[in-house]
Amino acid sequence: MFAMSPGNPSIGPLDLAARAAFYGVACATLIGAAITVTARNLFRAALGLALALFGVAVLYLFLEAEFLAVSQLLIYVGAILTLIIFGVMLTAQIASPTQPRFNRQAGISLALALAVGLGLGWIFLTSGWPSPSPKEPPPAPVPLSALGRSLISIYLLPFELLSILLLGTLVGAIVIARKEKDPE
Amino acid sequence: MIVPLPQLLAVSAGLFAIGLFGALTRKNAIGILMSIELILNSANLNLVAFNRIWGEPSGLGQVMALFVIGTAAGGAVVGLALILTIFRHRQTISADEIKLLKG
Amino acid sequence: MCLVVTVVGWLIMLYSIGYMGGDPRFSRFFAYLSLFFFAMLTLVLAGDLLLLYIGWEGVGLCSYLLISFWFEKPAAANAGKKAFLTTRVGDLGLLAGILLIAKRAGDLSLTNLAAKGAALGGWAPAAALLIFWGAAGKSAQFPLHVWLPDAMEGPTPVSALIHAATMVAAGVYLVARTLPLFLPNPNALLAVATIGGITSFFAATIACTQTDLKRILAYSTISQLGFMMMGLGAGSAFAGIFHLVTHAWFKALLFLGAGSVIHAVHHQDVTRMGGLWRSMPVTALTFTVAAIAMAGIPPLSGFWSKEEILRRLAGSGPPFLILGLSIAFLTAFYITRAVVLTFAGKPHVIPANAHPHESPLVMTIPLILLMLGAIGIGFIGTEFAGHRFQHFLGIETGAAHQEHGPAWIQLAAIGVAVGGIALAILRYGLGRQLAPARVRGSLSWAYRIVSNKYYIDELYDRLIIRPVLALARSAFSFDAGVIDGAVNETGNAGLALSRVKGWIDQRIVDGAVNAAAAAVGRTGAALRLIQTGLVQNYLLIAAAGTLTLFAVLRWLS
């Protein structure tokens, strides 16, 4: 369905629609991200983040990584974002108009971020990425079953380590956030 | 449909830059956390994209992306727990009012 | 020799029971004495030079222990040390001789000594003289005689046993035993005879001037030992051993008698005795008999053996004969002097309140038995008894002995003995001055020299003991000063070096380090300004740094 060949000259109408969709999603993602970092209202920032994460999930779909896309939706949008919104609500400082959004280093940070972004973009765009020859079919996407198998065979150790890390995180979070007993 | 790799990478670069800017500038700790999530997502995007283009059969890139998501979740949990605790103690989550690292 | 040791030794043991009665270390005394017998018998019965040496040192040890038996007296302690060391000097010679024989002849047994002498070749005289050196140490021959008079600090039975009858005779015994080594070497024999003669004459003259009863006897012992050596030097083992045997009897008797006297009057000075024959008849009788035996009046034992030696000396040449006769004369003189001063005349014991009495039976019985021996033992070596002793010894039965010396020697011997006795009685018994006062005055310096034992002790003190001690001290100061000093100086030099290095370290190396540290510090102070404690500041710097790094890398590639 998707053929990833940047230099492919034959662009069909379907391709064109897909390309338009891609650009649209990409723009939506970046806009969501921009909202996330700029919104004065923290709740709105969280919604922007949701948009950005959703966009990324769609981008995963474009890359034929369906499982990852689903995971992205489930974990980020479903779990982390919910958590963040809870946090925002608990801290009860959703928006304070008197407070500036940014700290004092905003200007230099902007310059830095622009430099990084432009630099990276420049590198990405100008690097001569290896392009498979038109005659060769592009490599097949990784099937879900292979992913699952490799997760519990080759990458079993990191997988298990990750689970232990998560367990630790769970315990740690509970310990940290627990309400300390009053000494009295 | 062709997803052109450079353009995809450019999106990830943009995400990264925006995330970086947010992490550097947001006063609110939760805002910083969200910015970091953006950065992580940009990295994930790269991983998946490269995995796709080189067709690594075991799906290394996707696996790594999954791990990143997992650790990000963990990070978010701990980070939020910290933020809540700090807030409980200081009634603020403004990062420039928290100077625990000041020697 | 073995018989002498055991029989005389037994009698002296018996005597000691009385003499040492009441001493707090009574049992220890007898333990030492038994140890002495063990060592002495080892010495006498040894068939091997090494074993003999072991016994030799053993008796030296016992001598040391017994001389310094009353060690609370510093004089006794010193005397013991002196005895051990002086004999040790002699032992050194013996040891060297043993080494020489061991190397050249291969084994150390006392058989086939003549063959060993041949094997030694040119070394034979040296070996013989080294052995004689050892013997001289033990038998108190000049110049190693100095220890014996001092050894009289020991208990009197010890003096009698060790320093008159047995141990000191070991040297004579050794020379007699190894005489086959000497015989082929006239020079060695001559040396033995000369040393013996000198010793004998010197000691006899000294004995004439001493006033301490035991010292008189000690010098007389030295003199008699020298006399034996002369006999040996004349080439006759028989003559030496014969006199050794008879001497053991009468000298032990003299010492025990002297011990009995000392036991009674509690001091040893003959000028403070006199007339003791009244209160101590047995002692006086036995002592006198022994004295006559020693003076050489026939038919007592001393005469026979002395005559034997004189006869052998006649074969060595007139000088030795004259020396021998004059020694015999002096012997008779000084021993009569001692007898007369001690026992004869009016009793004038000092202190006057002392009441001398005869010694107990356990002491007098040995005296009497010894007296019988002193009278009779001489006969075993005479022609009357058919030369039993010679046969017993199994040596010199050949023609060498058959030739009888001229009869005038016997007559001369008797003559000088009688002369000596008479002179002594005249001088000390009757109080006559023997020479005009003028002569005496001019001879007083000679008397002084003699009575001071020719100043040999002082000479040794000046020439040997003090230099050795000084050498020891200087060696120690050399050790502490120079060698250890060098070590310490090395250490100090090391310290100085490290100090210099320390200075360099401080000024230059440390200086550089400190400068670097200061630079770092200043930089740090400058950089501290950016340590805001704000996470986002850090993050910014990190990001900027990373970016710069990438830019630099990019630019570089």
Place this chain on the structure above:
Amino acid sequence: MAFLARHLLSLIVFLPLAAGLAILFIPKERDRWIQAAANGATLLVLILTGWLALHFQPQAPGFQWEEAVPWIGPIHAWYHLGLDGISLPLVFLTALLSFLAAVASTTIPERRKEFFFLYLLLESGMLGTFLALDLFLFYIFWEVVLVPMYFLIGIWGGPRREYAAIKFFLYTLAGSVFMLLSILTCYLRSPAHSFSIPELIGKGLQLGPAAQWWVFLGFFLAFAIKVPIFPFHTWLPDAHVEAPAPISVLLAGVLLKMGGYGFLRISFPLLPHVAIGFSLIMGILGLINIVYGALVAMAQSDFKKLVAYSSVSHMGFVLLGLSALNLTGFNGAALEMFNHGMITGGMFLLVGILYDRTHTRELDAFGGLGAKIPVYGGLLSFFALASLGLPGLSGFVSEFLALLGCFPTHPAITIASASGLVVGAAYFLLMLQRILLGPLKPQWSGLPDAGRREIFTLVPLMIFILWIGLYPRCILALQTPALTNLLFRLGGNIGW
């Protein structure tokens, strides 16, 4: 059991160390346990070495109870232990003196736990030095001895202990450095390319004559400092005087022997040509040691220093025997090491006994003690007489053998050395006179005589001294075959 039998030497070497570690876990208050553990461990080692001595086959060639395990692979260092007739008497001596000195260590007043730990470590090091057959291992054990000794002198010593300890340490370390250089040269310049002593001896060294001399000198320096040979002896009086009595016993009894043993085990067989060329120098050094040591000893007023210098004098006889290059001389040297250990060990124990009672070592402070403490006086006389070479006691046998052996090789030196016997007698008699004889000083009127424990530590030594003095064959028979082998290697005169 079979395992133990195969590793008997390792057991002997490491048993004290294990006991020392165990002692560290005993509470400080359980002083009796600590003492018992130290006594028990040293006694066990003594029993094991006694068993070794009884089952030793003197005629069997090579080493017995050998253990060889590769240890540090890349440099071919092996863990290699073995026993032969040269080392057996010294191992036994070490075990015996260690046991007796441990019993005598009840007088150590403080920090007993650390003391015994270091003490047992020291014993392990000493045994290891005598048993190691690998130069690398030998060097390590050699240095292991150094460290506990430093602390034992430096912590439990007399008033100038730090000076003495540092002096001892630096001296010995300086020697060790040269030894290390020599060891490395041997290692690099042998076709065997190993540290194994038998292998190096078997395959020889590829060195020119001059280089051989340098290697020999390197070993010589290390051993000479240990022996000690004039003029490297000045650490000895200080170390001996400052060390506590049981340590002095080991210092004089065992440590000095490590030098002489080194000559017999390493220098001579490894560099036979140099050894032959060195004989004259060795003889002269022996002469100097004997006479000089005796003279300096005579000038001493300190009891312990006198005994210390007498050690210098006695070790001269070892050198004299070594210079003889014949069987008699070697036998004398090896036996003198053994005997000197017994005699001087006993002397230092006696010094310690007297010091414990009077707290002084000034000879002039004593006098007339013979009447007050007769048992002690008897013991002291016995050891002094053994030390001055009275025939019938062991000192005489070895000194006589050394002189006898040296006589054909260097007659003049031998005769001159014999004069040391007179001086030796002189200072020991002076010492006896100043302590035992003369009038009793009033301050010692309450002095107690030697106790049962003290007599117990001395009687075994007396038995051996008397036994060897009267029947030296029993120990000569053990060492003669090994020494004969060594002489074959040197091409020396076997007959003598």
